[in-house]
Amino acid sequence: MSGTLYLVATPIGNLGDFSPRAAETLEAVDFIAAEDTRVSVKLLNHFQIKKPLVSYHEHNHVSAGQSILDRLLGGESCALVTDAGTPAISDPGEDLVRLCGDHGVEVVSIPGCCAAVNALAVSGLPTGRFTFEGFLTVNKKSRRAHLESLREEERTMIFHEAPHKLRATLADLLAVFGPERRISLCRELTKLHEETWRTTLGEAAEHYAQWDPKGEYVLVLEGAPPRTAAAVTVDEGVRQVRALVEGGMRLKDAAREVSAHTGLSKNELYAAALER
Structure with missing residues (x-):
């Protein structure tokens, strides 16, 4: 055995x-x-x-x-x-x-x-959904490509970073996510000089341009704001209603279904479809 x-x-x-x-x-x-x-x-x-x-x-x-x-x-x-x-x-x-x-x-x-979970817990950022990205590659082109792939990521993101690479990483994060994106920098977790700084990418990059990073870091980055569905016009809504009717659905039911997923008024869709 x-x-x-x-x-x-x-x-x-x-x-x-x-x-x-x-x-x-x-x-x-x-x-x-x-x-x-x-x-x-x-x-x-x-x-x-x-x-x-x-x-x-x-x-x-x-x-x-x-x-x-x-x-x-x-x-x-x-x-x-x-x-x-x-x-x-x-x-x-x-x-x-x-x-x-x-x-x-x-x-x-x-x-x-687990440093990542500890940092997330004290970050002050949303903890319900997150993605652990670990250490970014030292290759600048690959690192930027990886971050670009996360541009629309809505979950909180967690990165590990060594002090000698922190400035370059903050510069790339700033370029991809912008200066207003919130970030929590957790340094030397559980050690004597433990520190958590909740700030923005712009402020963090400016600070470390003047001060040498010391200790191991966990970076907790705010996710992108939720994407909202593109506004659907009444004309487009009516086209969707007519397509459902042509497929055999009653006009009233078709107007109700299109209203549910577009936010358009059911009565307005029904009246416009009748008129046309």
Whole structure:
């Protein structure tokens, strides 16, 4: 019988956010697959956990993933951890999860920190519907093309960004979405110098043109205003009514249906269709 892969979320800054269940899981598994073993060993030492560590990151995920899968199929259990946050989210761990799924290996998520969700919660922007965009590419042409594809996106958008790339990203966001679009810049979440600044793209770009960005950022960007349906003229409404009548619908019912999806007056449509 195969073992289980556990996706164990780790703190994004504050070690106090590591849950008792997460610690218990790391103590119970046979081995731990880590993005950077040097980072993870500090976490394990803090919680006095001693387990074998193997490396699993974007540069070795093909070979390491197969090795981990073989051990899981052999009955061992494994905990996958990243340097910070939830494994498999904007992370090569998604490939390992897919590999396990293809081979019938159970995958269990041990919930915990997620910088994107934390930033969304404190952003002050709509949280009901959102899209996670992760890190933008460093290629300027591809980055602009990606942002252009989001120009009409109505959901709140979440991006991760490193300090040395923040100015370029803000400049591109400003060019695509305009200076009045609201943005929340969340810096160093859960750490000592945590800061959330709710502002506009114009103000953010102007500010960081003069001040050097410091720390890791999560950018939460307001979505586009909902698109409204183009106004339908009475003439167009009457044409729609006549088409329905020619299809066998009664005039009164046709006027009611067209009114429902155009906003035009039912009585006006009925009278105009009779007149013509």
